[in-house]
Amino acid sequence: MARVYGIDPGTSTLRIYQKGAGIIYNQKNMMAVLDGKKIIATGDEAWEMEGRTPANIEVVSPIRSGVLAQVKNMLAMLNIIFDKLGEEYGRMNGQEFIVASPSYATEVEKKALVDLIAECDIRPKRIRVVDSPLAAALGAGVNLRECFGAMVIDIGADTTEIAVLSLGGTVVSRMLKFGGNRLDESIIGAVRKYYNFAIGRKTAEQIKIKLGDAEHPEEDNTVALKVFGRDVVSGLPKSIAVDSLFVHLAIKEHLDKIAEVVFNMLEHIPPEMSADIMESGIYLTGGVSGIKNLDKVLAEMTGLKVYKCDNGSETVAMGLGKIAEDPDYDFLAEKYSTLQVEDFR
Numbered sequence: 001m002a003r004v005y006g007i008d009p010g011t012s013t014l015r016i017y018q019k020g021a022g023i024i025y026n027q028k029n030m031m032a033v034l035d036g037k038k039i040i041a042t043g044d045e046a047w048e049m050e051g052r053t054p055a056n057i058e059v060v061s062p063i064r065s066g067v068l069a070q071v072k073n074m075l076a077m078l079n080i081i082f083d084k085l086g087e088e089y090g091r092m093n094g095q096e097f098i099v100a101s102p103s104y105a106t107e108v109e110k111k112a113l114v115d116l117i118a119e120c121d122i123r124p125k126r127i128r129v130v131d132s133p134l135a136a137a138l139g140a141g142v143n144l145r146e147c148f149g150a151m152v153i154d155i156g157a158d159t160t161e162i163a164v165l166s167l168g169g170t171v172v173s174r175m176l177k178f179g180g181n182r183l184d185e186s187i188i189g190a191v192r193k194y195y196n197f198a199i200g201r202k203t204a205e206q207i208k209i210k211l212g213d214a215e216h217p218e219e220d221n222t223v224a225l226k227v228f229g230r231d232v233v234s235g236l237p238k239s240i241a242v243d244s245l246f247v248h249l250a251i252k253e254h255l256d257k258i259a260e261v262v263f264n265m266l267e268h269i270p271p272e273m274s275a276d277i278m279e280s281g282i283y284l285t286g287g288v289s290g291i292k293n294l295d296k297v298l299a300e301m302t303g304l305k306v307y308k309c310d311n312g313s314e315t316v317a318m319g320l321g322k323i324a325e326d327p328d329y330d331f332l333a334e335k336y337s338t339l340q341v342e343d344f345r
């Protein structure tokens with residue numbers, strides 16, 4: 001029997017699901033490139049190098065804003081990853097792939113993604129594309145066969161996709177061109193402005209994950225974290241304490257923007273569907289769904305039930321896994337994929 005793999009090539013993380021085995025790869029979608037040519041590290045190992053590399057080594061992300069930006073690099077990296085995974089989980093040659101693509105990707109962008117997988121050394125037999133909000137909903141536990149209306153909010157690294165789904169299709173969707181990376185940038189900016197202190201991307205991400213709160217923390221209920229960086233005035237390494245109120249104020253504007261778009265979409269859907277969504281609720285997913293109280297704030301604002309996924313960053317890959325495992329869901333990949341490449345070898 002053919003092996004089936006699901007691939008979710010996110011801006012920050014690349015996830016691969018293998019039918020029967022679960023998620024077999026979940027690492028940063030990054031590589032370290034020497035002299036612009038040779039890949040010397042991939043995934044989490046490359047991310048470890050970020051901010052510490054000499055001038056001839058660059059840490060790059062081949063996917064930008066959810067869309068393939070560096071084809072050659074991504075191809076070379078996938079070949080390395082597939083090779084390693086093949087040794088551990090069985091050869092991946094000539095098998096089937098289901099790839100998640102943002103719903104807003106153009107046909108050209110989707111085709112580029114399919115062509116990329118098709119060109120890998122493992123020469124897949126069949127490649128199908130699934131809109132990521134559909135995969136996210138499945139991964140979040142929505143029964144797409146019977147659901148007449150549910151909203152999915154997927155807040156990733158560089159994109160936020162908000163979609164209203166019904167009976168296995170997307171009714172309306174909106175995409176915001178920002179996600180967790182923008183929150184990190186705002187934290188870097190605020191720390192620099194208020195403390196005259198420079199921190200790196202990784203530190204900002206840690207601050208966001210540990211202290212980020214969508215709700216205004218009470219003055220006497222804030223949590224603080226000691227962070228390392230460089231004093232901009234003296235130019236010397238130093239540490240400072242940052243607290244959750246400071247972080248809330250730094251990221252609030254972006255979370256408010258997401259909430260505003262959600263509200264606006266709910267106002268514009270047909271009345272019959274409003275009732276269905278009231279019943280089914282909102283599914284909050286993507287890595288940033290882990291921000292404390294984000295589900296609570298959205299629930300208070302909309303008056304709807306908001307379900308937060310346990311591992312928001314893995315939801316799309318888990319949804320692809322459901323399609324791979326359960327023939328009942330095959331129709332999602334067949335019917336709603338815009339591209340199919342079969343036996344093109």
Ligand SMILES: Nc1ncnc2c1ncn2[C@@H]1O[C@H](COP(=O)(O)OP(=O)(O)OP(=O)(O)O)[C@@H](O)[C@H]1O
Nearest residue numbers: 010011012013156157158159180286287288290313
């Ligand atoms: N517990 C957490 N709290 C807040 N943010 C988090 C948490 N865990 C991960 N993140 C953030 O989530 C983002 C990554 O989310 P995800 O893995 O869903 O993105 P992606 O699928 O790679 O990107 P995209 O969907 O935009 O292409 C990063 O910005 C990361 O810092």
Ligand SMILES: [Mg+2]
Nearest residue numbers: 010011156316
């Ligand atoms: Mg994603």
